[in-house]
Amino acid sequence: MTTPPKTIHVSVAWPYANGDLHVGHLAGAYLPADIFARYHRLRGNRVLMVSGSDSHGTPIMVEANKRGMTPRDLFERYHRRFLETQKAIGISYDLFTHTDTVNHHRISQDFFRTLLARGYLRLEKQTLLYSELEQRFLPDRFIEGECYICGYKDARGDQCDNCGNLMDPMKLINPRSKENPQDRLVPRETEHYFLELDKFQEAIARYLDSHEGHWRPAVLNFSRNFLKDVRPRPITRDIDWGIPIPLEGWGEQKRMYVWFEAVIGYFSASVEWAKNQGTPDAWRDWWYNPDCQMYCFIGKDNIPFHTVIWQAELLGVDGLYALEGAPPITLPYDVPANEFMNIEGQQFSKSRNWAVWLPDILRRYQPDAIRYYVARSFPETSDSDFSWENFFNSVNAELLAAWGNLVNRVIGFAYKRFDGRVPTYDALTDADQALIARIESGFDSVGGLLERVRLRDALLEAMGLAREVNVYLDQRAPWKTIKTDEQDAARSIYTALRAIDNLKTLLAPFLPFSSQQVRAMLGYAGQLFGEQIITCYDEDGRTHDALIYDGSAAIGRWEASQLPQGQALREPTPLYVKLEDEMIATERARLGQPREEVEDGF
RNA sequence: GGUGAUAUAGCUCAGCCGGCUAGAGCGCGGGACUCAUAAUCUCGAGGUCAGUGGUUCGAGUCCACUUAUCACCA
Numbered sequence: 001m002t003t004p005p006k007t008i009h010v011s012v013a014w015p016y017a018n019g020d021l022h023v024g025h026l027a028g029a030y031l032p033a034d035i036f037a038r039y040h041r042l043r044g045n046r047v048l049m050v051s052g053s054d055s056h057g058t059p060i061m062v063e064a065n066k067r068g069m070t071p072r073d074l075f076e077r078y079h080r081r082f083l084e085t086q087k088a089i090g091i092s093y094d095l096f097t098h099t100d101t102v103n104h105h106r107i108s109q110d111f112f113r114t115l116l117a118r119g120y121l122r123l124e125k126q127t128l129l130y131s132e133l134e135q136r137f138l139p140d141r142f143i144e145g146e147c148y149i150c151g152y153k154d155a156r157g158d159q160c161d162n163c164g165n166l167m168d169p170m171k172l173i174n175p176r177s178k179e180n181p182q183d184r185l186v187p188r189e190t191e192h193y194f195l196e197l198d199k200f201q202e203a204i205a206r207y208l209d210s211h212e213g214h215w216r217p218a219v220l221n222f223s224r225n226f227l228k229d230v231r232p233r234p235i236t237r238d239i240d241w242g243i244p245i246p247l248e249g250w251g252e253q254k255r256m257y258v259w260f261e262a263v264i265g266y267f268s269a270s271v272e273w274a275k276n277q278g279t280p281d282a283w284r285d286w287w288y289n290p291d292c293q294m295y296c297f298i299g300k301d302n303i304p305f306h307t308v309i310w311q312a313e314l315l316g317v318d319g320l321y322a323l324e325g326a327p328p329i330t331l332p333y334d335v336p337a338n339e340f341m342n343i344e345g346q347q348f349s350k351s352r353n354w355a356v357w358l359p360d361i362l363r364r365y366q367p368d369a370i371r372y373y374v375a376r377s378f379p380e381t382s383d384s385d386f387s388w389e390n391f392f393n394s395v396n397a398e399l400l401a402a403w404g405n406l407v408n409r410v411i412g413f414a415y416k417r418f419d420g421r422v423p424t425y426d427a428l429t430d431a432d433q434a435l436i437a438r439i440e441s442g443f444d445s446v447g448g449l450l451e452r453v454r455l456r457d458a459l460l461e462a463m464g465l466a467r468e469v470n471v472y473l474d475q476r477a478p479w480k481t482i483k484t485d486e487q488d489a490a491r492s493i494y495t496a497l498r499a500i501d502n503l504k505t506l507l508a509p510f511l512p513f514s515s516q517q518v519r520a521m522l523g524y525a526g527q528l529f530g531e532q533i534i535t536c537y538d539e540d541g542r543t544h545d546a547l548i549y550d551g552s553a554a555i556g557r558w559e560a561s562q563l564p565q566g567q568a569l570r571e572p573t574p575l576y577v578k579l580e581d582e583m584i585a586t587e588r589a590r591l592g593q594p595r596e597e598v599e600d601g602f
Numbered sequence: 603g604g605u606g607a608u609a610u611a612g613c614u615c616a617g618c619c620g621g622c623u624a625g626a627g628c629g630c631g632g633g634a635c636u637c638a639u640a641a642u643c644u645c646g647a648g649g650u651c652a653g654u655g656g657u658u659c660g661a662g663u664c665c666a667c668u669u670a671u672c673a674c675c676a
Contacts (some may be wrong), residue, residue, distance in 0.1 A: 074624090218673095222674070226605085231606095264603095340672075340673080381608080381615090382672085383672060383673095398628070408637095413637045470642055474634095478637070480637095
């Protein structure tokens with residue numbers, strides 16, 4: 001019956017640390033990744049789930065500039081908040097680090113050196129706009145000018161807000177610096193390294209073909225299309241915040257492009273995790289192991305970086321840090337990219353504050369309530385919508401009414417009428433055995449959907465099973481039979497308790513907090529999952545905070561309940577808080593209003 | 603402009619290689635029950651499957667075009 005443990009790598013998109021996390025982040029990548037990772041841990045598989053804050057890139061610089069902070073102070077502020085937020089909502093990273101570690105810099109530079117040595121990098125001259133005032137090349141986003149397509153006066157260097165077209169800053173009419181309008185921008189020649197993606201075209205086409213069966217069609221089609229006319233892409237830029245280029249004379253004004261080094265974080269964070277664990281070679285079990293299955297959880301805007309570009313980087317450095325006779329480096333097995341989650345019918349917008357921020361809602365709602373609604377609304381096949389009315393509805397009418405109430409009524413009944421214990425019965429009826437078998441079938445059906453990363457369907461399947469227990473109870477009516485035939489009530493309550501015991505396991509990847517509560521109320525000791533810990537690591541005097549997962553005390557298993565008769569229960573308390581409809585309007589009214597970032601934790 | 607995706611009940615979505623009298627949950631209306639956070643169970647009303655044209659004995663399901671939304675590329 002038991003299959004040998006699988007080796008699963010869960011690579012999760014790295015959030016830019018220039019603002020708080022919102023439900024879009026959660027729906028797009030973090031919650032799917034966590035559900036998937038928790039399921040595989042319950043299955044007894046070896047899971048390594050890593051991510052971290054993206055501390056580089058122009059979004060960080062732009063925001064830091066706006067606030068008069070250094071990029072480092074800015075990203076450290078949000079990194080810290082990311083740790084708190086993700087701990088509170090239960091995103092169980094084995095390591096959530098950031099890209100400004102000594103380790104990540106070293107590994108990214110080794111990627112660069114290896115690619116250069118193997119002839120995958122090409123040096124090219126480019127003409128870009130140079131600021132005479134600041135004595136540097138300005139990133140696209142620091143440039144404004146007149147749009148050469150629609151004539152809009154204040155087009156940004158990367159995109160025109162009026163016509164939506166992407167901009168080539170060199171073509172802008174009367175380009176000027178966003179910061180200093182009196183600054184003079186002059187075209188000047190500069191040199192950059194380009195990653196020759198076209199050299200990997202055939203290998204990646206074969207790679208895509210080999211995964212045709214199980215990838216989401218949208219992801220596969222998109223990637224093939226992107227690959228068709230893939231061309232060399234600059235991996236360095238004129239900027240002073242980022243990872244230095246490890247070459248003579250490239251130290252001062254040039255850094256790696258963030259798209260190049262951020263994905264390397266999946267690799268470097270695995271290496272860091274291994275080192276932090278005191279098993280510095282352990283990362284090879286994922287990265288040089290032909291049996292490892294690697295999943296990248298990302299949003300759709302990130303698809304080409306994780307289905308083509310990251311593969312090119314990995315193929316280009318294959319063998320890096322490998323031991324003698326190692327198998328080829330691991331490429332992602334699947335990239336289950338999600339679409340976007342809109343808010344009340346409109347696209348997320350940071351500038352308009354059209355967003356549902358996680359630190360804010362975690363102060364008002366239970367983490368499992370948020371997880372439930374977001375998971376049942378995952379944008380797995382197309383964009384989905386977060387609406388407060390639907391959130392309240394789903395929590396009250398589904399999570400609370402169908403599941404929370406089931407747990408409460410059954411454990412409550414047993415607690416009151418059977419002496420605070422799991423009832424003892426003589427023999428179960430056919431109906432009882434049929435229900436147990438039906439619920440146990442969920443380990444295959446829900447598990448199968450989870451393995452295929454159809455998480456929304458998996459959740460709905462598990463909830464459907466919970467409903468069947470309500471139907472069963474209605475038919476067996478222990479509240480009636482207990483008056484005439486206590487033994488029959490004992491059978492049906494035992495059966496329902498055992499169904500609940502199974503269901504809490506089936507729901508545990510989605511609802512880890514309340515599943516743990518159910519486990520405790522059923523009288524079990526111990527934890528389904530491990531501990532999430534915020535800790536600090538020291539790299540030769542330079543420290544960084546991280547969120548980690550310690551699974552050593554976790555005893556949860558994806559297997560059928562053997563609930564013992566007579567086991568002492570704990571007095572049940574309701575799992576979920578009922579949400580008051582009046583609050584819907586209050587929540588809606590917050591959208592689009594100025595927001596204050598509250599400083600304290602949760 | 604190019605490429606890809608999405609458009610199915612009031613809401614959120616399922617409908618794989620064409621055979622459905624079009625499904626689920628929520629919401630709504632009637633009934634039952636009372637163990638339970640007025641929760642649960644049951645019955646029911648609700649859709650010309652974005653539009654137009656085509657292939658086929660037969661099309662939400664395949665093809666073409668159109669419209670709308672989204673992403674990426676230029």
